[in-house]
Amino acid sequence: MLQKFTKHININFPFLKDASLLMTISGGLDSVVLTHLLNTLNFDVSLAHCNFKLREKESDLDEKFAIKLSQKSCNQIFTKKFDTNQFAIKNKLSTQIAARELRYSWFQVLAAKHNFDYILTAHHADDNLETFLINLTRGTGLEGFTGIPTKNENIIRPLLPFSRDEILAYATKNNLTWREDASNASTKYIRNKIRHQVLPILKEINPSLLSSFSKTLNHLQESKKIVEDRINEVSSEILQSENGIIKFDIAKLTSLSNPKAYLYQLLKKYNFTEWNDVVNLLDAESGKYVISSSHQLIKDRDFLLLSKNKDVTLSKVESFFQIDKNTSEITKPIHLVFKEVDEKSTQKKQAILVDKDLLKYPLILRKWKNGDYLYPTGMQGKKKLSKFFKDEKFSLLEKQNAWLLCNAENEIIWVINHRQDRRSSVNINTKNILQITL
Template structure:
């Protein structure tokens, strides 16, 4: 197995060489074997072990085992304790989902703090088959039937081409010890039920099941690529991004052979779950919206508007900017610079007469009754009328910021139009340059 893994890495995962690797290790046979293999192959590895406190005595023994393994292999070990049960209750998650979220959040902290290049997990071919069968029973689409990805961002699974039998043979031949999680034998969990009751029957029917399954997933991935290519083609014809808001043209979507299917493909990465509600937006009244945990999808006339939730503005916070401030990064990026001469002005950069400013300036969202004196226009204009004339969508209105004087007079509809009351006067040589550029 050692030689096969070395060849596999050389051919398919060469980027792991000379990189700083963090192995997620439970103490179970899979992650212990991965650790031994990569240690023998002289990779730069460290170990990360989570104590979830779900099996009070055994979890502590698992942790001690991993620490001793690290000492024996002269490998750095990181450990952490979680109150998983309490976290799951507070966040209304299953224990397994809570543990997964806690684990990967911590891994990402370790990566940032210690500059690891990749996280390695010990998923193998049998895990892949079990995941496929779980997703199949839950009615998954094509994405759920293509198996566990070998490479997913900075997560790599070097053992995915190896079977559980390969791993057990290796530990037997090399007299390697590991910790057995007794819960793995229980059929209380769906994965264990599939592992112990269903997969053995399938292997009895087809002794080469894993090899056959590998070919099947390869074919499914090829089909998935064809789908993604088609969706990319449709996306360019039906969507446009304006001010970080994805505009989906409803009339063009409805002309497609299966609008609901295409809508799913366009929006599947944005954490929506109620897909019937999403597709119903096509015929809903303007103003109707669907929320995911990360995004908002809003019906606005002939478009569906997708935007990322702006948690920083949920409470309509007003940010104050004092006279000595040169840079703010929240809730938006603004750079302020004292200059004597005015250069080119555009939507991202304005120049204002500093003598007309009353500090602290205020950055806020628009309100009913707001008005300003737009540059290039005569007189004052209600902001609501300006939005209408400029054909702002509902989401654009919600996401637009106003830079205001201390008396609340609008200086700038940020990124769009300046108020001419703050233009440079002939006698002034004290200007403030304000820019949205990084």
């Protein structure tokens, strides 16, 4: 196995030879073997052990074993205890997911603090197959069938081509010792059920199961690349980005052979789960929306508008602020600077000039409401703000996120970053000019 592992590293990860590595070690068979392989090849590797405190004294014994192993092999080691159950309860996660989030978060902290180039884990071919079958039972898209990635940003899994049998044979040949996790024998968890009850039957049907599975993974990964190429091609035609909002052209989307499949591929990284509701937006009336844990997708006439949740104002938030006469700057909810100037300057979209003597304080910063009127500069008469938004082709999100600067009587001074109201604008009689800049 050492020869095969060396060849695998030389071909796929030659950059590891000169890198500073952090390897995760549980004390189990897989991580002990990976530690031995890396040390035999003289890699610069440090160890990191998580004590999740899930198995009482056994967890502490695992930690002691990892420390003893590091001392014997002269590897630097980092250890950390976690209250995994409390974290799981607080964040409404399963124990396994909680442990995963805790360990990977800590590994990244260590990597950043100590300048490790890569984080190595000891996942192997059997883990890959188990994950595939777990995803199959739960339902998944194509990405759930393409296996554990060998490299994911700074995380590398160099044992993925090797089976559990190969790893065990190497450990036995080299007289290695490791810790057995008693919970691995329990069928309480779905992974263990698959490992102990399903895989033996599949391997009995096909003794070359892992080899066949590897070929299947390669085919699926190649298919995934074709899908990604097509999605990139379609994205350039369907999507456009404006001020942090991604716009999906509905007409172009619905002209595709399978709009639902394309929507899934285009939106899968934005944490949506109610895919039927997402697809139904294509035919919904304007204003309908779907929210994920991180984003909102809203129907606006001919487009679907995607934005981060923090950028939308559908939820109840404070939307009324007072600004005193002597204020020179505010930073919340938006950043405005108030400055007296001696003469008129070229006005930009992000700034207006007003007659300070015409202002009635305190000024008010607020969201728009029905009944608001604007006296736009460069126009005669007044216009309903809703009509102004329509004429200027504001999207629903742009209307929701628009701020108005008003005087003490709630008369509009500025639709910020869009249009000034002429009632407070400078004129030939103005003596004190105030510049307001976004």
